[in-house]
Amino acid sequence: MINAAGRDIPEQIKGIKDIKLYKGEFAYTPSTVKAGKKIRVGIPHTDKILENIDASIEKIGLKDGQTISFHHHLRNGDYVMKMVVERIAAKGIKDITIASSSLSPCHDFLINYIENGTVTALESSGLRGELGKYLTKNPQALKKPVIIRSHGGRARAIEAGELHIDAAFMAVPACDHLGNATGRKGKSAFGSMGYAMIDSAYADNVVLITDNLMEDPVYPYSIPQTDVDYIVKVDEIGDPAGIASGAIRMTKSPTQLLLAKYAAEIMEQTGVLKEGFSMQMGSGGASLAVAKFIREKMEKQQITGSFGIGGITGIFADMLKDGLFKAAYDTQTFDTAAIESIKENPNHIEISASFYANPWNAGPIVNNLDTVILSATEVDLDFNVNAITDSNGICMGASGGHSDTAAGAALTLIVVPLVRGRLPMIRDHVQNVVTPGDSVDVIITDRGIAINPKRKDLVEKLQGSSLPICTIEELQKIAYEFVGKPEEVELSSDDKDIVAVIEYRDGSIIDVIRKPILD
């Protein structure tokens, strides 16, 4: 079956009950009501604090075949998922689905637990590191393909009851004895708890795991005690170096800076850069470096923006502090400088993943974005964007907020070098679609800028611009002149070799990742 992004989706996929094809950005209207968590009764004067993780697994009565969730606020410094999965395995519990808001290389240990049958399914925003390589090569190691969701799509799936969480094991850098938790305090502080807020609100059982159990009441809290069943104190929830590295610095790469400069110019020349505008930048490379050029233009033209969304970095927190923006909406705080900001600056606002990007609520903040600058692993002639697999078809990235912000923003800019290594980054068809060309307006490369021909208004506005504007086909031709046209990656057509299903943010299937046949 061919979907609206032109991808061939099998009629049946193992473990997926209801196959909905992607039909367009806002094609589906849900008719269900919100899901809810199991109702419990809080007994007066009972202690939520348990001795160890084993006790929490016993108390919630975790069984074979259930789904447990984790957040990825600890990024590549997370110790908690390993602690929990080790104890689940030790108890002989099998057939567990792990629904983590994302996965990092620190989760490569899962390979062992997939091989011994403890973990049989994964749902995540991304798949990286050795785990990504392992599952790409061994899709049959799991009982069904990995489900890849965007951040907004995951919040939607949880709220709509499509992703039911039996137990949420939530790492928290600080909580009190009643279960009020925050990400702003403690040695493992990571800032916003945007992803954890959803899991805690909807999981049947919520266990907080902390290395900072506080005697005093925690306020403001991001997870309220009313959602928390048990608390386990451990020595460390994560490696601070992996959680948040100092302040993220602006790239010094001349190519990345050039891409960023072009993005800022496009914003100015299309009239986005005006009083009260809103934007989202990335957390690294060219999409973060746009801040440098936007700041210069805003200061020169005395423009004040309305808000920024993120993925907030210290670089954006500084713009907020300097009065260039009035608010920063934050689901995930990226560095120590931004963690300080969310603690100190009342205009640095913590939001949940649903508030951020869930397409099925009355107003996710992405809907009010004027512009977003996003990166890509590759793009294609139809303006589709891949952010999850590399040019050899190996899982090495994440969907993140890519398709959410691209759908919401009035102007979606993709920054990507025209050539990486010896590979052209403009393909006839991307290896996998994460964000459909419907949502993408401009592709910016170091050798030229292509405007989606559907955006006639932008084509008109940028006519006569001194920027190197050309068609996407011309850009591809330039890339081919440098490095030639690469051979297509051969993929297994066997439906058993589907590595992952990529859900669009509305739960429809935009693509499947198939196992590449590599030498």
Place this chain on the structure above:
Amino acid sequence: MKDAKTRLRRTMMFVPGNSPKMINSADIYGADSLMFDIEDSIAITEKDTARLLVANALKTLKFHSETVVRINHPTQTPFGMDDLKVILPAKPNLIRLPKVEDISEVELVAAEIEKVEKENGWAEGTINIIGAIESVKGLYNVREICKHPRMAAIALGAEDFIANLKTQRTKYGIELYYARSQILMAARDAEIQCMDTVFSDVKDMEGFAAEVTRSKDMGFDGKSVIHPKQIVEVHRIYTPTDIQITKALKVLDAYKDSIENHKGVLAVDGKMIDGPIVVRAQRIVDQAKAAGVNVEEKREQA
């Protein structure tokens, strides 16, 4: 030949000739000229690799900027003549002759160029020369060197020059003042272009901007640069201001009016306009256009 001596050359970026990555992306930063180096930045053991790499890049890649190859000295090193044999058939716009001290060295390179041009049936002047004065001896001969018909531009190579002077670079460049002045005069006398030396501290953008402003004020046509971020700064400094552009446009319009309507003495805003002022005004407008300024828009604003 006329074009080689007059084209816009605000920036000439050094690109190490042994780095495929840098050669590949050299063209995207907007430098007016790219100078692929197979001389001082290349170790002796890498000379042949760099020479071949640059030649192949020139043959296969489409560069928008002017292409220049800095060869090794043809008589002071054993590599220079071999460099020419490989590089010239790849048709760079210019050969940069380093440490030039005597007109005979220019003649030697010019003869090789002429031979390759004839062999390939290229027009005379397809490939030209930019010399770099890097010693006192070279400075003393700069007038004669500049007058060779193949010479499109002359540059100052400061590092070797100050070593020769037994001094060091200072913030204000007093040690180079005489050399800069001499080279500039020789270039103007020969009606060729004059490029200023590199500023090696890429972190010190303030010091860089001050030096570029000073050399522009002295009369240099452009600056050698070693990092893409220096390009933007040079182009900014070499872009005329709005006031300069509108004033220049007024002068040119008045001049045009006086020619077309056979008017005599010409004045703009109460000041008399003569030949040199018109030439200067034209130069400002040309520079503005080259920098991407919408000159017609400025005319409307004026």
